[in-house]
Amino acid sequence: MTKLKPWISLGGIGVFAVLLLAVAPVVLSDHWLNNLGKYCCWAIAAVGIGLAWGRGGMLVMGQGVFFALGAYSMAMHLTLETAGDRVPGFMVLYDPLAPLPAFWEPFRSAGFTLVAIVLLPVVVAGILGYALFKRRVKGAYFAILTQALAVALATLISSTIRETGGDTGLSDFKYFFGFVLNDPANKVMVYAITAALLVGCLLAVRQLYRSRFGELLVAARDAEERVRFLGYDPANVKLVAFVVSALMASVGGAMFVPLVGIITPAEIGAAASILMIAGVAFGGRASLFGPALGAMAVGWGQSSLGSTWPEGWTYILGLLFVVVILFLPHGLSSLPARFAAMRRRPEPPPAPAIAAAELEEVRS
C-alpha cells in the first residue's frame, strides 16, 4: 500500500498542512482555533499510537503516562514562570512555609524543560519497553500493564496535592517562554507550533512507514517468530516504535498545557488513555491519516455534541465505536479500499497492509 502512491501521501500531508496552518487561522474564531489546537495535541499522541498499535501491534493503553510527562514538565515550567521568585500559589495554600519541592527546581530553566519533554518519555519508554519486549511480553498482558501504569500515575498525582496540584491540577499560566499567553497573537502562535508539530509527526511516521524499519515493524507484528528466524531481534524493532510513540504523546501533552491552560490527572488517567485509543481505532489504526483524523473527530465530538446533548454524547461515541469495530475493523480510512475492492471483485486480495492486519485479527 505504501509503495504504491508515495506522492499521494505526501500531497495529503501538504493539503493537511495548508488546511491547518493557512486556512484554519483565517476561517475559525479564536475559540474554535484553540479547540482545534487541543485536538491537534490528541492527534499528535494518536499518530504515535498508530505507529505502535496499528503498525507494531502493541496495544498501548497507557499513553496518558507519556502525555503526562510532557504536560507536567511544561506545566511546571509555566507555573514557575508565572510565579517568578515566589513559591507557586497553590503550594502556599497547603503548606504555607515549606519550600519548593526539589524536583521542581530544574524546571525553572526553559532549556531543561524542553529537553525533559523529549528525554523523559524516551528514557521511561526505553527502560519499560526494553524490559517488556526482551521478556516477550505482548498482547493483553502488555495492554493491561500500560493501562495500569496510567492509573497508577494519575493516582500518584491526585494524592500528592502539594507537589503536583493533585486533582485540581496545574493552571493559571500567564507566560509561555516569555510570551504573554493572554495575547491573541500569541495564542495563534501556540496553535501554529502545535499544528506544525502534528504535520512534522505525520511526515516522520510516513518516512518510518516507507522505510525498511516500517516493513520490519509490520513483519514483527504479523509474524514475530519469522522475523527472529531471519536474524532480526523483533524486540529492538518494537522498542523503537514504542519509544517514538511515547515521544509523540509527550509532545502532544506539552502543547496541550499552553493551549488548554490547565492539566489535571483526569486528562492522563485510564479513561483519557482509552479515549486516545478510541480515536485511533475510529480513524483507522494502520493508516497514515486515520489516527490523527480519528482523534480530532473524537475531540470535536466531545466539544460540540457534548454541548448539545451532554447525557447522550458518550452513548453516541460508544455506539460508533462498536459499529466501527464490528463492521469496519480498520477504521473509517479503510472505506475507500473497501469500495475499491468491491468494484473490482475478481481480484480478491485487498491492500497488503490490511490483509496483514486482518491476519493478526484472526490470530488474536
Next chain:
Amino acid sequence: MFTTTTTTTRRRTLVTTGALGMTLALVLAGCGARAGDDPAAAGSSPAASCVDTSGGTVKLGFLNSLTGGMAISEKTVSNVLHMAADEINNGGGILGKKIQYVQEDGATDWPTFAEKTEKLLTQDCVAAIFGGWTSSSRKAVKPVVEKLNGLFFYPVQYEGLESSPNIYYTGATTNQQIIPAMDFLAAKGVKTLFLAGSDYVFPRTANAIIKLYAAKLGIKIVGEEYVPLDKDDWTSQVAKIVAAKPDFIFNTINGSSNVGFVKAYYDAGLTPAKTPIISVSIAEEEAPAMGHEVTGNYASWNYFQSLKTPTNPKFIQSWKAYPNSSGVTSDPMEAAYISLYLYKSLVEAAGSFDVDAVNAAAKSHTITFDAPEGKVTLNGKNHHISKPGHIGQINASNQFDIVWASGKFIEPDPYLEGYGWFPADIRKQLVDAAG
C-alpha cells in the same frame, strides 16, 4: 540496522516542511506581546465584549456538571437556576429583558469547565455565567473569566483565601461556615478532634485553617486523613479514628465518598452518641442518600430547609412544585438561587449589563436580597455576601434541627483579616501568590 531506503530528496522535504511550519510560527510570534511589555500595549486588555442586549432578551450561561461524578449535586443547582430564571422572567426580566439561558455541561472535568467558560463568553456572548461546584472547577474557570473580563457567580461554600474582580461568591467563605463550626465545638467543650476529608483543594485548605484555629481554641487535633474524591473505601482511615478516640470528627469529605465513610463509621462501631460527626458538605439532599441512619450527626451551613424566615416557605413551595425537583431544599441550591437574583439587583443598580458597570455598582450601591436564609448584603470589595451561621443536627426525617445560630449575620472575610490567629505572613504570601 534500520537504515531507511529514503532518498535525500525525501529527507529534504521533511526538513523543509518542518522548517516552514516553524518559520510560520515564528512569524506569527512576531506580533505577540512578551513578558515585561507595557500591559496596556501587551494586548492583555480583553477584546471588546460581544454581549448583545439590544433586543428583548439577555443571554446568561449556566455551567454545571450534568454528567460525571458531580452530576448528582450539580444537576440540582442547574435546575434551581432554571427555576430562578423562570421566576425572574415571569416578573418582567432584568432591566425589562427576558433571560435566555445557555446550559453547558462541565462534565466533572476541570479543563472542560475552562473550555465551556470560554465558549459561553466568546461564542454565545453571555452577559454572565452561573455555576460550578468543586473548588477545582472554580479554579479552572477563574483565569478564563479574568482574561476575557467575564462574570462568574459561584454558589457553593468554599475554602476562602480568594477574591477576583470577575467572580461573585454566594456560598460561605471559611469565616461563615468553618469558624462557626469550630466555635460550636469549643462551646460544646470538645477537647479532641479528628479531621477526615477528600483529597483536593477545599478539604486540604479548610483543615489547614481548622488546625490554626484549633490551636487558639485549645482543641487537640488527634488525626488527619484524606481519601481521593472518587474513592469510597474508608475502612483503614476509620480504624485510625477508632484508635484515636476523638470527641468529634470534622468531616470535609465531598460527594459520594461520604457514603463509604458513613458505612465504615458504623461498621467500626462508632455512633453519633459517642463520636459525633460535624460535616460541611452533607445537606438535606445528601443525608437520605448515606445508606445508613445518620440521625444525631451535625452539619454547619448558612441555610437549612427548617429555617424559619419570611421568604423560606415560598422558596420551598416553588421548588417542590418545580419539575425535576428533588423535593428538598439545601444550602448550595439556595446560594445558586441567590446568585441569579443578586445579579439582577446588580444590573438594575448599574443600569447596564456591562461588566465594569456592574462591578462599579457593587462598590457604590448597597446590594441586598431577601434570601430564604435571611436578608443578605453584598460586600462590594470582596464580592462575597453576609450570611447567618447555623449548626443543624440531623433528625429522623433527615431534616436538620437548628441547635446553634450565630444570631447576627457574619460579614464575609475571605482572607481572615479580622482573625488575629491567622498568621499575617501566610496571608501576605497567599495574596502575593494570587496577584
